[in-house]
Amino acid sequence: MSGRGPSGLRLTVIGAAAAWTRVPGAPSSSYLVEGPAGALLLDLGQGALGALAAIRDPLTLDAIAITHLHPDHHVDLVALRHLLRWGSLPPARLRLIAPAGIAARYDAFLGEGGFLGASFDVTEGETVEATLGGLALVSAPVTHGAGSRAYRIARADAPGAPGLVYSGDCGRWTDLVPLIRPGDTLLSEAFWGAEIADPGANHLTADEAAQAAVAGGAARLVLTHLAAETDPERALAAARSRFPGETLLARPGLVLPVD
Numbered sequence: 001m002s003g004r005g006p007s008g009l010r011l012t013v014i015g016a017a018a019a020w021t022r023v024p025g026a027p028s029s030s031y032l033v034e035g036p037a038g039a040l041l042l043d044l045g046q047g048a049l050g051a052l053a054a055i056r057d058p059l060t061l062d063a064i065a066i067t068h069l070h071p072d073h074h075v076d077l078v079a080l081r082h083l084l085r086w087g088s089l090p091p092a093r094l095r096l097i098a099p100a101g102i103a104a105r106y107d108a109f110l111g112e113g114g115f116l117g118a119s120f121d122v123t124e125g126e127t128v129e130a131t132l133g134g135l136a137l138v139s140a141p142v143t144h145g146a147g148s149r150a151y152r153i154a155r156a157d158a159p160g161a162p163g164l165v166y167s168g169d170c171g172r173w174t175d176l177v178p179l180i181r182p183g184d185t186l187l188s189e190a191f192w193g194a195e196i197a198d199p200g201a202n203h204l205t206a207d208e209a210a211q212a213a214v215a216g217g218a219a220r221l222v223l224t225h226l227a228a229e230t231d232p233e234r235a236l237a238a239a240r241s242r243f244p245g246e247t248l249l250a251r252p253g254l255v256l257p258v259d
């Protein structure tokens, strides 16, 4: 496993698929961010729990932060709730940070009141500013679904060090710029890749993700959440023609020091 860079942060891609996949072994959105004193998980889409557990015991997470309420970003919370409740003795709990309304949605889905609250300490709200496991987590609203936000994570004890900005799903690249600090790694969705975007879907092209990276002064751009029908290499080429920094594609198991 790669070490951590000077910032002390390490990103591991657990799942990078969009809302569906056409191949096995392609979990949806989930990203592990580890620091010297703790770890946060960003999103937990379908198929991500097993992929996470192969890399790090989920019980050791300081918190899970969800970007928005579309299921491909959190639906494995069902499986994780069962793991916490029935796969751990004594039952374990985790902190869960998510947009308003997530607990009610799971209650309706599962037909069981208090489903998430039985095993998660749930914080619902529109904005996030918290320090967890030595990591500073902040959010900014983005144009997508109700309550959608992007996150930035940096070391709480090294506020000037590079951090990671994760777009979640985002329909307007300018929404990401206020979160990005010079030298950051931008992990951005590029659902449309190099294809023609349908504006009604509120997703980015690879070129738009690159525009955010340029405008924010990011040092690195990681493209993720590409639709299964797009050509990843064309998406990569489109981003590289706009953004001069290191640019790569997310894939499960990719490990990057954030520096």
Ligand SMILES: [Zn+2]
Residues within 6 Å of the ligand: 068, 070, 144, 145, 169
């Ligand atoms: Zn979405």
